Amino acid sequence: MLQGVLCGASRSSIRLVAGVALLSASFIAYGAQTATPSAPQNNAPAANQQPMTKQQAKELFRSVDEILGFVSSDTKLPIEHAVKRKLISRDQVNRYLKEKFDEDEGAKRMERSEIVLKKFGMLDRDFHLRTFLLSLLTEQIAGFYDNKTKTVNLLDWIEPDEQKPVLAHELTHALQDQKVDLTKWSDVSLPSTSHNVQEDNHHLQVDEADTARTAVAEGQAMAVFVDYTLRSSGKTIADAPDLADKLKEQVTDTGGSPVMARAPLLLQESLLFPYGDGLSFEQAILLKAGKEAAFGGVLANPPSSSFEIMHPDAYMAHAPVPVIRLPDIHPLLDPEYTPYDIGVMGELDVRILAELFGGREIATALAPEWNGGVYYAAQRKSAVTQAEKESTASIGLLYYSRWKNTDSARSFLRVYAAQIPRKYSNVVERKKDETDDTELVYSTNEGDVLISRVGDGVFIGEGFNLTLARKLRDTIVSVQPEGPMQQAAMPMLEPAFSMSHILASFGAVSESSLQRYTSRGAK
Known part of the structure; x- marks a missing residue:
C-alpha cells in the first residue's frame, strides 16, 4: 500500500533519472579501486551553466546507438528497432513535469490518496506531496526515456560524458519496452475504488504488483548502469557480490540532495526502493540463474510483491506471498x-x-x-x-x-x-x-x-x-485461515494497485537514478 497509494491508476509514460545516477557513477569508479563510497554531490546545474555545443550534442546523439549495443549485449535483450532521441532544455523538462502532474491520472489519485498517508501518520498533516515531488524532480533529473513516444530525452545542460552512464540506464528501459511494452507491463493498478467484496479482494491480490514491477525495471537498469560504468575494468555487477549493498548505502545518504534531505522518511524509502532493493534483487537472480533469467525471464514472470523483491530467494523458490482476505464489510x-x-x-x-x-x-x-x-x-x-x-x-x-x-x-x-x-x-x-x-x-x-x-x-x-x-x-x-497464507496471484498484464505506486506512477519517482530517490537507486 504505502507505496501503492503513491502510485496511481495511470502510470506516467516517462521514466526519469536523477542526479544520483551521476553520483553513483563516481562512486563506482572510485569504489571499484578503494571500496570506499565517495561523498554525495548535488548534481543540480548551476544557474549560469551553459547548454552544450552543437559538437557535443552530435557526439551525445552518436553515442546512443553505441550504448544501446552495450545494453543489448549486457542484458541479452534484443534490439528490435532504433531508439528515437531528443535534446531538451531544463525549461522544457520542468514544463513537461508540471504538465504531467496536472494531467496524469496518477497525479489525481496521488492527491486523493495523500489524505490516507496523513491518517496513518506517514506524512504530516500540513505536508504538500505534489509540491515536494516537483521540487525533487526538477532538482535531480538527469535524463529520461518516454515509453509512450519511444524517445530517450537528453539534457542540454549536462556534459555528454556525464550523461552516458545515465543513457545506459535509460536505454535499458528502451529495450525493456521493446520486449514487453512498458506502458502495459508497468501499469497493473486498478483504476478505481472498489465498491464490493469481490472488487476489494481483487485489489488485494494485485495491490503490490506495480511496486514489484517498478523495482524489476529499475533494478535491471541499475545493473546495466553499474556494468557500463565498470566496463573498462572488465568486471560486472555479477563479479562484485557486495557492490549492490555498498551502492544502496551510498544512495540512502541524502546529503547530495537538499530537497530529499528534507523529505519524510516515507518518501525517501519509497522513492529509493526500486533502485536499491531492485538492484539487489536483480543481482541475486544474476548470480543464481544468469542473464537470460535475470532480464528476459523476470520481465516474462515478474514478482508480485515487495516481499519477493526484498527476498529474491523466495521469488526463485515460488514461495507463497502472504495475502490477507477481506470479508464483506x-x-x-x-x-x-x-x-x-x-x-x-x-x-x-x-x-x-x-x-x-x-x-x-x-x-x-x-x-x-x-x-x-x-x-x-x-x-x-x-x-x-x-x-x-x-x-x-x-x-x-x-x-x-x-x-x-x-x-x-x-x-x-x-x-x-x-x-x-x-x-x-x-x-x-x-x-x-x-x-x-x-x-x-x-x-x-x-x-x-x-x-x-x-x-x-x-x-x-x-x-x-x-x-x-x-x-x-x-x-x-x-475469516482468516489458521494455516499458511495464500499466494498472491498476479495474472500477466492484469490491473493492480499498491503505495510505492503513487510515487512510482510518475516514472519520475520510479526512475530516479541509483537511488531510492524513487527509493534507492539511480538511472
Missing part, C-alpha cells in the same frame, strides 16, 4: 461511510512504518516477522465541503496485520500505540472500555481509536466509533 460501513481506499500493507510498508514509529533497530527486527497486512479507508458521508473531504477527520481507517508469532504482534502493537498521541490531539486512554490487556481504547480529536491483538494478528481502527470498530475487527478476524 460494506454493510457495516454503508450507513455512514463511502469506500475511499484499500490496499496491501506489504513488508516494505511495515519496514517504513516501523522505522518511522520506532526507529531503525525496531524496523530491522520487526519487518521480517511480517506475515501479511491490509488497510481499508472509508470517508464519512457527512463530509460534503471540499475542506471537510480533505481533512483526515473525514476518514475512518482500519489496518489489520498478521505476524509470524505472538511476540512480534505484541511488539508491533506497542510501537503503533505509542504514536497515537503524536497523530492526534486530546488523546485520552479509556481503560474502563478495554475488555482485557489485548485492547487499547482511546478518545481523540478525530474519534475513537481501537488497537487490539487477537493471537498473532493486530487490528487497528481509527475514526470509527468503538462499537463499529469491534464489529469490523471480529468480522475480519473470523
Whole structure:
C-alpha cells in the first residue's frame, strides 16, 4: 500500500533519472579501486551553466546507438528497432513535469490518496506531496526515456560524458519496452475504488504488483548502469557480490540532495526502493540463474510483491506471498461511510512504518516477522465541503496485520500505540472500555481509536466509533485461515494497485537514478 497509494491508476509514460545516477557513477569508479563510497554531490546545474555545443550534442546523439549495443549485449535483450532521441532544455523538462502532474491520472489519485498517508501518520498533516515531488524532480533529473513516444530525452545542460552512464540506464528501459511494452507491463493498478467484496479482494491480490514491477525495471537498469560504468575494468555487477549493498548505502545518504534531505522518511524509502532493493534483487537472480533469467525471464514472470523483491530467494523458490482476505464489510460501513481506499500493507510498508514509529533497530527486527497486512479507508458521508473531504477527520481507517508469532504482534502493537498521541490531539486512554490487556481504547480529536491483538494478528481502527470498530475487527478476524497464507496471484498484464505506486506512477519517482530517490537507486 504505502507505496501503492503513491502510485496511481495511470502510470506516467516517462521514466526519469536523477542526479544520483551521476553520483553513483563516481562512486563506482572510485569504489571499484578503494571500496570506499565517495561523498554525495548535488548534481543540480548551476544557474549560469551553459547548454552544450552543437559538437557535443552530435557526439551525445552518436553515442546512443553505441550504448544501446552495450545494453543489448549486457542484458541479452534484443534490439528490435532504433531508439528515437531528443535534446531538451531544463525549461522544457520542468514544463513537461508540471504538465504531467496536472494531467496524469496518477497525479489525481496521488492527491486523493495523500489524505490516507496523513491518517496513518506517514506524512504530516500540513505536508504538500505534489509540491515536494516537483521540487525533487526538477532538482535531480538527469535524463529520461518516454515509453509512450519511444524517445530517450537528453539534457542540454549536462556534459555528454556525464550523461552516458545515465543513457545506459535509460536505454535499458528502451529495450525493456521493446520486449514487453512498458506502458502495459508497468501499469497493473486498478483504476478505481472498489465498491464490493469481490472488487476489494481483487485489489488485494494485485495491490503490490506495480511496486514489484517498478523495482524489476529499475533494478535491471541499475545493473546495466553499474556494468557500463565498470566496463573498462572488465568486471560486472555479477563479479562484485557486495557492490549492490555498498551502492544502496551510498544512495540512502541524502546529503547530495537538499530537497530529499528534507523529505519524510516515507518518501525517501519509497522513492529509493526500486533502485536499491531492485538492484539487489536483480543481482541475486544474476548470480543464481544468469542473464537470460535475470532480464528476459523476470520481465516474462515478474514478482508480485515487495516481499519477493526484498527476498529474491523466495521469488526463485515460488514461495507463497502472504495475502490477507477481506470479508464483506460494506454493510457495516454503508450507513455512514463511502469506500475511499484499500490496499496491501506489504513488508516494505511495515519496514517504513516501523522505522518511522520506532526507529531503525525496531524496523530491522520487526519487518521480517511480517506475515501479511491490509488497510481499508472509508470517508464519512457527512463530509460534503471540499475542506471537510480533505481533512483526515473525514476518514475512518482500519489496518489489520498478521505476524509470524505472538511476540512480534505484541511488539508491533506497542510501537503503533505509542504514536497515537503524536497523530492526534486530546488523546485520552479509556481503560474502563478495554475488555482485557489485548485492547487499547482511546478518545481523540478525530474519534475513537481501537488497537487490539487477537493471537498473532493486530487490528487497528481509527475514526470509527468503538462499537463499529469491534464489529469490523471480529468480522475480519473470523475469516482468516489458521494455516499458511495464500499466494498472491498476479495474472500477466492484469490491473493492480499498491503505495510505492503513487510515487512510482510518475516514472519520475520510479526512475530516479541509483537511488531510492524513487527509493534507492539511480538511472
